[in-house]
Amino acid sequence: MSLFERFLTLWVFLCIVAGIALGHLVPGVFQAIGAAEVAKVNLPVAVLIWLMIVPMLVKIDFASLGQVAKHWRGIGVTLFVNWAVKPFSMALLGWLFIGHLFRDWLPAEQIDSYIAGLIILAAAPCTAMVFVWSNLTKGEPVFTLSQVALNDAIMIVAFAPIVAFLLGLSAISVPWDTLALSVGLYIVVPVIVAQGLRRALLARGGLERFLTRVQPLSLLSLLATLVLLFGFQGEQILAQPLVIGLLAVPILIQVYFNAGLAYALNRLAGEAHCVAGPSALIGASNFFELAVAAAISLFGFQSGAALATVVGVLIEVPVMLTVVALVNRSKGWYEGRHG
Numbered sequence: 001m002s003l004f005e006r007f008l009t010l011w012v013f014l015c016i017v018a019g020i021a022l023g024h025l026v027p028g029v030f031q032a033i034g035a036a037e038v039a040k041v042n043l044p045v046a047v048l049i050w051l052m053i054v055p056m057l058v059k060i061d062f063a064s065l066g067q068v069a070k071h072w073r074g075i076g077v078t079l080f081v082n083w084a085v086k087p088f089s090m091a092l093l094g095w096l097f098i099g100h101l102f103r104d105w106l107p108a109e110q111i112d113s114y115i116a117g118l119i120i121l122a123a124a125p126c127t128a129m130v131f132v133w134s135n136l137t138k139g140e141p142v143f144t145l146s147q148v149a150l151n152d153a154i155m156i157v158a159f160a161p162i163v164a165f166l167l168g169l170s171a172i173s174v175p176w177d178t179l180a181l182s183v184g185l186y187i188v189v190p191v192i193v194a195q196g197l198r199r200a201l202l203a204r205g206g207l208e209r210f211l212t213r214v215q216p217l218s219l220l221s222l223l224a225t226l227v228l229l230f231g232f233q234g235e236q237i238l239a240q241p242l243v244i245g246l247l248a249v250p251i252l253i254q255v256y257f258n259a260g261l262a263y264a265l266n267r268l269a270g271e272a273h274c275v276a277g278p279s280a281l282i283g284a285s286n287f288f289e290l291a292v293a294a295a296i297s298l299f300g301f302q303s304g305a306a307l308a309t310v311v312g313v314l315i316e317v318p319v320m321l322t323v324v325a326l327v328n329r330s331k332g333w334y335e336g337r338h339g
Contacts, residue, residue, distance in 0.1 A: 009317050015223045016314075019230025020237060030231040034301050041185060041297055045228065049186060049293040051221035055214040056127050056289070057152070057194035058201070064146040065153065071143040074275035077265045078147050081283035082125045083158060086258050090122030091115070091166045093250035102246045110304030112172050117295050117308025118250060119166045123159055124294075125151040126285035129316070130278065133285065136324045137277035144278045151282070155290075156187055163294070175298065182297040186290055222313070225292060229310055232301040247311040252319060259284035259323045263334075273334050277327045285320055288313045 023030055036043045068075050094115040103111060127148055134144040160183045164176065201207040230237070237243065262283035266276035291309040299305040 009314065011219075011223055012226060012314050015226040016230045016237075019227040020234035022227065023231035023234035030228070033228060034232060041181065042301070045225060045293065045296055045301075046185065048221045048225045048228075049289060050190060052218050052225070052289040053186060053190045053293075054194050054197070055211065055218045057190055058198045058207070058214075059131065059211060060127070060149050060152055060194070061145060061198070062149050062153070062195060064142070064149050067142055067146045068150055071140065071146070071271070071275050073269040074143055074266055074271045074279045075147055075150065077262055077269060077271070078279045078282050079150070079154075080265070081258050081262045081279075082151060083154065083162070085261065086125075086254065086283065087119060087123040087162050087166055089257065090250065090254050091119050091170065093254055094118040095170065097250045098247070102249070105240075105242055105246060107240065107243075107304070112170065113299055113304030114247060114308050115170050116167055116172050116299065117291075117303070117305030118247070119170070120163055120294050120298075120305065121251070121286050121288065121291040121309050121312045122254060123162050123166070124155065124287035124290045125282060127152060127287050129320070130282050130285060133281040133320055133324055134278035136321075137281065137327050138274060139278035139281075140272070140274040143275050144282075147278070147282055152187075152191065155287075156183070156191065159183055159187065159290075178298055179294070182294045185297075186293045222289060226310060226313065229292070229296075229301060229306055233307050233310075237307075243307070244311055244314070247308050248315055251312055251315060255284045255319050255323065259326075263327065263330075267334055273331050276334060280327055281320065281323060284323055285316065286312055288316060 033044050034042065098106065098114045098118070099111060106114065130148055131144060133139075134141070160179050164179060167173075198207065201210050259280040263276055263280040266279050271279070288309060291312060292306065295303065295305040295309045
């Protein structure tokens with residue numbers, strides 16, 4: 001992990017401060033950016049999201065899908081946690097904490113939107129940072145690559161129906177046309193573009209050099225998006241700074257619950273620790289770039305949904321590093337050693 005990535009939480013915090021300050025100093029600029037929309041898609045944000053997502057998708061080799069049978073138990077556990085547990089457990093946690101336990105401390109008009117943001121966040125399994133987490137746990141690289149490729153392929157067809165289903169259960173109106181446009185714009189088209197770019201770079205032997213050069217641009221685009229989001233969210237956050245802490249609670253519970261579940265199920269299934277580690281991390285982390293883009297498209301810059309997905313970005317690195325530490329320190333227990 002680069003120095004820049006290691007301190008991502010610090011940069012996110014500084015972007016929060018910068019966004020709120022700029023939102024107060026130059027509100028007209030943010031209003032003009034927010035108005036730059038075509039078919040409910042904000043063009044400046046769309047460009048930034050593409051700069052985030054495409055470099056990450058270039059790393060994915062979909063040819064690795066042919067190797068999924070090699071670690072079928074770990075693949076099965078991760079798919080179960082990612083698609084049958086995580087979105088539904090987050091919907092339950094959002095309903096419990098945001099809809100009931102914390103309701104009196106949150107803006108009443110944003111309750112449903114906060115829950116929607118949490119659901120969107122949980123419905124998108126992580127794509128890029130998983131490679132960092134897997135490396136830190138000495139994870140099996142073939143498993144990690146094939147699992148991420150498989151998740152991306154499933155996300156193309158499953159993300160929209162799962163989000164729509166869970167938002168429907170929460171009685172939140174779902175603009176299907178906007179959701180379908182988000183999937184096409186932020187999943188399908190970037191996957192096609194990224195794989196075409198990957199093939200061209202591999203043919204010329206320039207893939208690694210390209211990834212090294214664009215990785216900082218990808219993170220800078222994420223931070224620029226956060227400045228925009230908090231420029232619009234500033235008034236709400238200053239009025240109720242407790243909101244970020246309250247939204248973090250269900251996200252934290254979800255991360256540790258799903259990581260622990262995947263880790264334990266892999267142990268029961270007899271998978272090696274080098275597979276169980278990345279399986280737990282893939283099961284716990286989120287594709288927050290996609291979540292942020294989808295929340296903005298569906299509910300707008302100033303929505304509680306957009307803010308909820310940004311809280312996921314804020315806590316991603318420190319929380320996942322604690323999961324990495326737990327996985328590494330428990331290797332003896334996992335492999336049946338004592339003492």
